Every structure is written in structure tokens, then in C-alpha cells.
Amino acid sequence: MSMQGEEIGRREFLRRASRGCAALVAGGAVPVQPAVPLRIGLVAAGPSATRGVTLGVEEAARTGTLFGRAIELVTGTAESLAGRRGLAALVGGSGEGPARAASALAERAGVLFINAGSPADALRGCGRNTFHVEASAAMYAAAASGGRAVLWHPSLERFGAAQLNDRFRARFAAGMDGPAWAGWMAVKVLWEAALRARSTQPAALRAYLVRGDTRFDGHKGWPLSFRAWDRQLRQPLYRLDAAGKVAGEVPARGAGGGASSGELLDRLGAGPSASTCRGGTR
Amino acid sequence: MKRYALLAALLAFPASAQRPLLFVSNEGSRNVTMVDATTRNVLATIPVGERPRGIQASPDGRRVYVALSDDRPNVQSGRDAIAVIDVATRRVVARYAGGTDPEQFAVSPDGSRLYVSNEDAGTASATNLRTGRTIATLVVGIEPEGVGMSPEGRWVYVTAETSNTVSVIDTRTNRVAASFLVDVRPRAVAFSRDGRRAYVTNEISGTLSIIDVARHEVIGTVEMERGEGKPVGVAVSADGSRVYVANGGASTVSVVDPGAQRVVARIRVGRRPWGISLSADGRWLYTANGLSNDVSIADTRTLRVVGSIRVGQRPWGVAVTR
Numbered sequence: 001m002s003m004q005g006e007e008i009g010r011r012e013f014l015r016r017a018s019r020g021c022a023a024l025v026a027g028g029a030v031p032v033q034p035a036v037p038l039r040i041g042l043v044a045a046g047p048s049a050t051r052g053v054t055l056g057v058e059e060a061a062r063t064g065t066l067f068g069r070a071i072e073l074v075t076g077t078a079e080s081l082a083g084r085r086g087l088a089a090l091v092g093g094s095g096e097g098p099a100r101a102a103s104a105l106a107e108r109a110g111v112l113f114i115n116a117g118s119p120a121d122a123l124r125g126c127g128r129n130t131f132h133v134e135a136s137a138a139m140y141a142a143a144a145s146g147g148r149a150v151l152w153h154p155s156l157e158r159f160g161a162a163q164l165n166d167r168f169r170a171r172f173a174a175g176m177d178g179p180a181w182a183g184w185m186a187v188k189v190l191w192e193a194a195l196r197a198r199s200t201q202p203a204a205l206r207a208y209l210v211r212g213d214t215r216f217d218g219h220k221g222w223p224l225s226f227r228a229w230d231r232q233l234r235q236p237l238y239r240l241d242a243a244g245k246v247a248g249e250v251p252a253r254g255a256g257g258g259a260s261s262g263e264l265l266d267r268l269g270a271g272p273s274a275s276t277c278r279g280g281t282r
Numbered sequence: 283m284k285r286y287a288l289l290a291a292l293l294a295f296p297a298s299a300q301r302p303l304l305f306v307s308n309e310g311s312r313n314v315t316m317v318d319a320t321t322r323n324v325l326a327t328i329p330v331g332e333r334p335r336g337i338q339a340s341p342d343g344r345r346v347y348v349a350l351s352d353d354r355p356n357v358q359s360g361r362d363a364i365a366v367i368d369v370a371t372r373r374v375v376a377r378y379a380g381g382t383d384p385e386q387f388a389v390s391p392d393g394s395r396l397y398v399s400n401e402d403a404g405t406a407s408a409t410n411l412r413t414g415r416t417i418a419t420l421v422v423g424i425e426p427e428g429v430g431m432s433p434e435g436r437w438v439y440v441t442a443e444t445s446n447t448v449s450v451i452d453t454r455t456n457r458v459a460a461s462f463l464v465d466v467r468p469r470a471v472a473f474s475r476d477g478r479r480a481y482v483t484n485e486i487s488g489t490l491s492i493i494d495v496a497r498h499e500v501i502g503t504v505e506m507e508r509g510e511g512k513p514v515g516v517a518v519s520a521d522g523s524r525v526y527v528a529n530g531g532a533s534t535v536s537v538v539d540p541g542a543q544r545v546v547a548r549i550r551v552g553r554r555p556w557g558i559s560l561s562a563d564g565r566w567l568y569t570a571n572g573l574s575n576d577v578s579i580a581d582t583r584t585l586r587v588v589g590s591i592r593v594g595q596r597p598w599g600v601a602v603t604r
Contacts, residue, residue, distance in 0.1 A: 059424050062421075062424060063445040067461060164444075217444070217486040219444075223466065260510065
């Protein structure tokens with residue numbers, strides 16, 4: 001299915017994606033062209049993010065068995081990975097420097113970079129292939145209001161959070177923290193893009209991620225999506241009290257009157273007129 | 283006088299076969315409320331010990347199946363079970379292993395087989411209800427949730443919340459025959475009575491997927507409540523012309539015309555409706571409202587709520603006997 005140069009509605013898109021996958025399995029036939037694995041390179045990720053990426057890849061592989069599709073995680077330096085044949089995306093980027101380097105390499109190589117580790121505002125809006133599942137510093141600042149805000153917390157329970165936290169704990173004997181969630185989510189958005197777009201080509205994945213009606217479930221109870229202007233994932237954050245316990249969700253649920261959840265989430269961080277990219281390619 | 287005559291009739295015949303009854307699973311108070319659907323009087327409150335959620339009546343109306351889980355969602359214990367309530371004696375008379383944290387399930391039309399989703403294990407299991415033995419455990423998507431069986435008993439659809447998938451179990455072979463993608467975070471599944479269509483609610487995208495069962499293929503996706511309604515429960519009218527969806531986040535029921543693939547009406551019900559059921563004649567629609575601790579009754583002709591019944595704490599599901 002061509003994703004570019006062909007305007008199809010979301011429903012038609014879902015219908016086609018569904019038909020393709022069902023036919024593949026129901027028929028039991030080998031596809032005409034063997035499905036190319038989704039190949040992801042892990043770069044500059046700390047131990048927690050690496051665990052999150054690992055869980056994401058394992059879960060994707062499991063879903064892949066239902067559809068005859070595969071995922072591969074490769075490791076190495078950003079330089080060696082970006083140029084690797086068949087690579088669809090780099091994932092990781094702990095800290096502004098490594099994230100900026102990975103972004104630049106991805107843009108040059110024509111692959112995606114999913115930033116799962118740097119909140120630096122100066123990276124937001126840089127490069128058309130660079131997406132951010134880590135929240136921006138502006139989002140954290142808006143959510144914290146004097147205290148501290150996090151992307152995820154091992155004590156979260158609602159909206160399937162307990163199930164995700166339990167899967168992570170069962171796998172690694174550790175609680176899932178913000179960086180771990182970001183790593184897991186980075187793989188999830190790429191994998192869903194590959195399944196829905198029925199492609200592992202970076203251009204097709206990007207087209208799916210930036211579609212105005214694409215939605216993701218991050219087990220946060222809100223429909224999550226990427227902002228068109230800086231490819232930042234719209235998402236709520238969790239405010240912690242002095243003891244480090246979750247004291248609230250920002251934005252507060254149902255606080256927006258008639259606002260859609262997307263409009264509410266856009267009140268966190270930089271708006272459409274304020275791309276904050278500095279020192280990178282817009 | 284009339285009331286005494288009714289009472290005499292109730293005492294003279296087994297309640298199950300005579301009058302339609304509602305059974306409501308109350309997650310918070312750990313019991314099941316039994317209601318006379320005609321008079322709307324509560325007849326009994328049946329303690330079940332654990333947290334009850336998914337609930338269904340057998341086709342003959344003599345038994346009610348209810349999924350029970352303990353307080354530790356991802357640990358399997360002897361307290362996680364599918365329990366059977368005998369309608370005549372209003373007691374739990376049997377329990378079957380339900381895997382960890384059983385929530386939704388399907389029972390075959392002849393009452394011989396049970397299919398349950400095991401959320402934590404990422405599997406669905408089939409149990410022979412005559413022997414109590416597990417006869418198959420199948421890998422489905424991640425976080426399997428909704429389970430629905432086609433009316434003739436051939437197909438079981440299992441939704442999986444994290445992988446956005448539906449796995450199709452062929453009950454003749456007890457194998458996964460197909461899998462397909464639906465919208466984001468699929469929850470419940472219901473079939474039309476003629477078995478030609480299935481409907482899946484998608485909580486995070488706020489949509490209903492319309493599925494052609496012959497091809498196991500999504501043929502339409504309908505958005506409800508601007509995609510913000512957090513739909514869960516779904517029920518189909520007997521003639522298949524209307525699909526009713528409980529929007530937990532919007533406290534409404536969306537009435538969908540599946541042929542036109544659009545929402546044709548909206549019914550305001552109690553707070554956080556979750557489970558939803560229709561009376562056998564299709565006239566009455568019931569929603570279990572988790573936050574208002576009641577069941578709303580809507581008239582499907584006028585599409586208006588005509589009453590509500592106070593039940594236990596945090597009602598989850600509602601089943602109707604014929």
C-alpha cells in the first residue's frame with residue numbers, strides 16, 4: 001500500500017490494514033514477498049531505557065507471530081547503525097548531546113530517530129525524521145508547578161498501567177520508571193506504524209506517525225499522538241509529592257470543559273507557533 | 283391482589299424459566315444483584331466472595347456465569363474463577379479455573395465449553411464444562427480482554443488491548459485461525475444474532491469496529507462521542523439493525539446504525555456505564571453504571587431512560603435471562 005501520494009481516510013486505512021493482515025494469516029500462505037523485519041538500532045540509552053526497549057521489542061515480536069512479521073534490535077554506535085542496511089529507526093538518546101548526534105545521523109541516513117531520553121527543548125522541531133516520546137523540558141516545567149513531574153511511575157494502576165508495570169517487573173525485577181516507559185513506547189509507536197502501514201520503510205513509518213488522526217495507547221488512559229509542529233508526543237505527566245509519590249496527573253482529567261483531550265494535552269509545553277529547535281535542521 | 287397472584291405464580295414455578303431476570307455483577311461489594319426485569323424489584327443479593335466482573339446467562343436461563351478475581355490482578359490463585367450461579371437456588375454451585383484475573387469469557391450455546399481470556403499470560407483458554415478440564419491454551423495478542431462467540435458457536439473472537447488485535451479461534455480445531463488489527467485498545471466484542479457481523483469497542487480511539495465475520499475483516503470504523511467516550515460494553519439488537527455502545531467516559535449510550543456506519547442517537551444514562559445488555563425481545567436496554575451504583579433502563583423504541591435500579595457497589599456487568 002502506498003502511503004504517499006494517495007489520500008485515504010483513516011477508516012479506509014484501518015480497513016485496508018486489517019484486510020491485509022487477516023488475509024496473510026487466514027490464508028496460511030507465504031506472502032509473495034517475505035515481510036522485511038522492522039530493524040531498530042538502540043543508541044545511547046541508559047539501563048532503564050534499554051530495559052524498556054527490550055520489553056517493547058519482545059512484545060512486538062510476540063504480536064508479530066500473529067501476522068508473520070518480525071522485529072530486530074541491533075546495537076552499536078550511532079554512526080555504525082545509521083548507515084546500516086535495512087535500518088528503519090534509531091531509538092534512545094539519553095542526554096542532549098547524544099540525542100542531537102543521533103538525530104543528525106538519522107536525518108542524514110534517511111531513517112527515523114525516536115528520542116526516548118532527552119527533554120531538551122532545543123531538539124524539539126529539529127529534523128523531519130526526529131520524533132520525541134520523552135516529554136520536553138517545557139512540558140515538565142508546566143506540569144511540575146514547584147515540585148517534580150515524571151513521564152511514568154511504577155505505582156500507576158489505572159488504564160492498564162498496572163498490567164504494564166507488572167509485565168515490566170516480572171521481566172526485570174525492577175519498577176518501570178520514566179526512561180523505561182519511554183523506551184517501551186518508542187518501540188510501540190514504530191511497531192504499530194509498521195503493522196498499520198504494512199511497511200518497514202522509514203518514509204511510510206513517518207507518514208503514519210504524522211497523520212493527523214493517528215492515535216496511540218501508552219497505558220495512560222488518553223489517546224496519544226505526535227504534534228505536527230515539533231513531532232513531540234502529546235501526553236499527560238504525573239506530578240510527585242515531596243515523598244516521591246504520585247500526587248496528580250497533569251492535565252487533570254476532565255478539566256477542559258469542552259476541550260478535546262488533544263487540545264488539553266497541547267496546553268503542556270510549546271505551542272504550534274513556538275518550535276524551539278536550535279542548532280539543528282528544521 | 284395482583285401482587286399476591288404474581289407471588290403465587292413465582293412460588294409455583296422455577297423462577298428461571300418464567301420471567302426475565304437481570305443479574306448485575308458488583309465489583310465493589312463483591313456480590314451479584316438479582317432483579318425481576320418486569321417489576322424492577324431486587325429479588326436477591328448473592329454474595330460471590332471475590333470481585334465479579336464479566337457476567338452471562340445460559341441460553342435456558344437456569345444458570346448465570348460470572349468471572350471472579352482476587353485482589354492481586356496478576357497472580358493466579360484458587361480464588362480466580364468462573365463461577366456458576368444456579369438461578370433457582372440463587373447460589374454459587376460450581377467454579378471453574380479462570381486463569382489469572384479473569385474478566386471476560388464466552389460459553390458455547392450448548393453450555394459445554396467455556397472460553398476465557400488470560401490477560402497476564404497473553405493467552406485464551408478453552409475449558410470443557412462437563413469435566414472441568416482445560417482443553418486448549420492459545421497464544422493471542424498482548425493483554426487479551428474481550429471474548430465473544432458467534433451465535434452458532436463456530437468462532438471465538440478475543441480482543442487484546444496492548445496489541446490492538448482480535449484473534450479468531452476456530453472452535454472446531456481450537457486453534458487461532460486468523461488475527462486482525464482493530465482500532466486502539468479494543469475491549470468488548472459482540473456478534474449479531476445472524477452471525478454475519480461482529481462489533482468491537484476501542485477504548486482509547488473511542489470507536490466501534492464493524493467486522494465481516496465471513497472474512498474476519500474490518501469493514502468499517504465508527505467514531506462516537508468525538509472519540510472521547512471510552513467505550514466498553516456493546517450489544518446488538520436481534521434484527522442486527524442497531525448496535526448499542528456504553529461510553530464509560532461520557533455516561534452515554536451511542537446508538538449505531540451499522541449499515542450506514544454512523545451514530546443515529548445518544549442516550550444519557552447513569553455514571554460510567556460499563557456492561558450493557560438487551561432484553562430478549564429487544565425492547566429494553568440495561569447499562570451497569572460503575573460510578574452511580576445503579577442500572578439504567580432505556581426503552582429502545584423511544585431511546586429514553588425510563589428508570590433505574592439501585593444495585594451494589596461499582597456494578598460492572600449486567601446479564602438478562604429470557
